[in-house]
Amino acid sequence: MGLTYQMKMKIPFDMADMNGHIKLPDVILLSLQVSGMQSIELGVSDKTILEDYNLVWIITDYDIEVVRLPRFAEEITIETEALSYNRLFCYRRFTIYDEAGQELIHMMATFVLMDRDSRKVHAVEPEIVAPYQSDFDKKLIRGPKYESLEEPVSKDYHVRFYDLDMNGHVNNSKYLDWIFEVMGADFLTQYIPKKINLKYVKEVRPGGVITSAVERTGLESKHEITSDGATNAQAIITWQEMKKD
Amino acid sequence: MGLTYQMKMKIPFDMADMNGHIKLPDVILLSLQVSGMQSIELGVSDKTILEDYNLVWIITDYDIEVVRLPRFAEEITIETEALSYNRLFCYRRFTIYDEAGQELIHMMATFVLMDRDSRKVHAVEPEIVAPYQSDFDKKLIRGPKYESLEEPVSKDYHVRFYDLDMNGHVNNSKYLDWIFEVMGADFLTQYIPKKINLKYVKEVRPGGVITSAVERTGLESKHEITSDGATNAQAIITWQEMKKD
DSSP: OOOEEEEEEEOOGGGBOTTSBBOHHHHHHHHHHHHHHHHHHTTOOHHHHHHHHOEEEEEEEEEEEESOOOBTTOEEEEEEEEEEEOSSOEEEEEEEEOTTSOEEEEEEEEEEEEETTTOOEEOOOHHHHGGGTOEEOOOOOOOOOOOOOSSOEEEEEEOOGGGBOTTSOBOHHHHHHHHHHTTOHHHHTTEEEEEEEEEEOSOOOTTSEEEEEEEEETTEEEEEEEETTEEEEEEEEEEEEOOOO | OOOEEEEEEEOOGGGBOTTSBBOHHHHHHHHHHHHHHHHHHTTOOHHHHHHHHOEEEEEEEEEEEESOOOBTTOEEEEEEEEEEEOSSOEEEEEEEEOTTSOEEEEEEEEEEEEETTTOOEEOOOHHHHGGGTOEEOOOOOOOOOOOOOSSOEEEEEEOOGGGBOTTSOBOHHHHHHHHHHTTOHHHHTTEEEEEEEEEEOSOOOTTSEEEEEEEEETTEEEEEEEETTEEEEEEEEEEEEOOOO
16 A cells, blocks of 8 residues: 545536536546646656656556546545556556545556657666555556457547647547547437446557547447557446436 | 736646647636636626526637747746626636746636527626626727638538537637647647637537638638538637747
8 A cells, every 4th residue: 555645626617528527538637637746746756757767657557437427516535546566567546535535436547657768668666666655566457358349330530739748649538538429429418437447558649540439238338449550549338327416 | 907816826737738838728728717716706606697697608709919838837827807898798807927927828808698598698797797896898899800711721620529518518718729720730839829819709519510721821820610601710810939948
C-alpha cells in the first residue's frame, strides 16, 4: 500500500453530458490531474522525471468499475494511491467518492515508464517510485483476453490538432471518446458503463484517421481502435441501464 | 462598471496543445466557469434563474484579443466583470493575467437571456442583473461586418454526443474547435490568433454534420460554420506568428 492523495471538486457544467452525468473521458483527465498533483507534491513531477531521466509515464491498461456516474454540480472526492510495482509495471488506484463517502467509480490503471526518444518501455526506476511508498510485488495484474471482432460496426474519426498533447500524442482520454461515440446517441442516453477494460496497444499517430469498431451482444460490447492497418486499442465494456431520477 | 470576480489556476497538462499553449476552447470553458462562480456567489446561479424564470444565458458574440497564450503549468488569473447592459444585451469582460499581472488575453462577451422552452431571446430582467452592479447603458456594442465567403476551403465534422451539454446544445467552445481545426496542423504550429471576432447566429442541432469553411488572405481568415443549409456561426481571425521560446 502506498501514500494516498485526494482532491475535492464540483462537477462543472461543461463536464456534464446530455444525461447530466460527468463525461467519462473527463473522469480520466481529472484522475490524471490528481496523480500528477501527487507526483508534484512528492518531488517526482512529470517535468522532473523528463528532465532528469528523459522518461515519461504512459498508461497501458484501465480497469474501471462504475457504480453510478457523478452528476453536474455534485461534489466528489478523487483519491489515488500507487499500490504496487514490479520490474516494468506500476499499478495505481483511483477511487471517486460522493459527498457521503460512497464509492462511485473504482479505476485501476497500469503505468509504465517510456523513454522519450526511443519510445521504448523502460524498467521502473526505484528512485522514481520510492516517494510513493508503494510495495514491490512481482505479481502481474492481467487484463481480460481481448478477442478480435467478427462482424463489427465502425466509424472513422479524424485525429484533430486539439486531440494532441504537448508531446504530440493523442491523450488517453480521447480513445474513450471514440469508443463511446460509435455506440450512438440513442444508446448513450439509455445505458452507462458498468465495467470497462481498456488496453492501449500502439500509439495513434497525429494527423490521420482512426476507425472505431464495435460489436455488441446485449449488454456487452467489444471495441477496437485501428489506424494504418494496426490495432491501437482494445476494450470490453459491460453496460447497465441508466437509473432515471 | 460592475463587481469583479477572480480565479487563479495553473494550466494543467491536458489543456496544453502541441505548442505547449492553452487550447483556446479551454479559455472559453474556463472563463464561463469563472462567470458561473460569480453568479453562484451573487445568488443568481444558472440553476436559480432556470428554476425561477425558466431562462438560460446564451452568448451571441465574442471579441477576443490575444497578447500571448498562457503555457502549460503557468499560473494565471482569470478576472471577469459584468460591464453594462441594455434592454436585450449584457456585456461582460474576461481578462487573463500572468503571474506578474500582465494582460495575456482580453475577451468581451455578449450575453442574452433565452427562454428555455420557446428558445427565444428574453428581455433582460432587472432583478437578475442587479446583483452584478453593472450599469444600464443604451449603447449597443456592434461586432464587425461578416461578409460571406467567396471561395472557401471546408471540412465536415460530425456533431458528437460529447459535444452536447446537459441541455442538448453544442457548447460555445466547440465552434472554436471547428474553426481552428480547418486551418490544419501546419498552420496551427506556426501561428496563433491575435484577434478573434465570433458571432453565433443559430444553434447547431445535435446529431448532424457541420461544415467549417475558411477563406484566408495572409494573416486574416474568415470563417463560417454551416449546417442544414443555414449559417450557425461566423468569425474573423487575425493571426500572429508564434514567438519561439
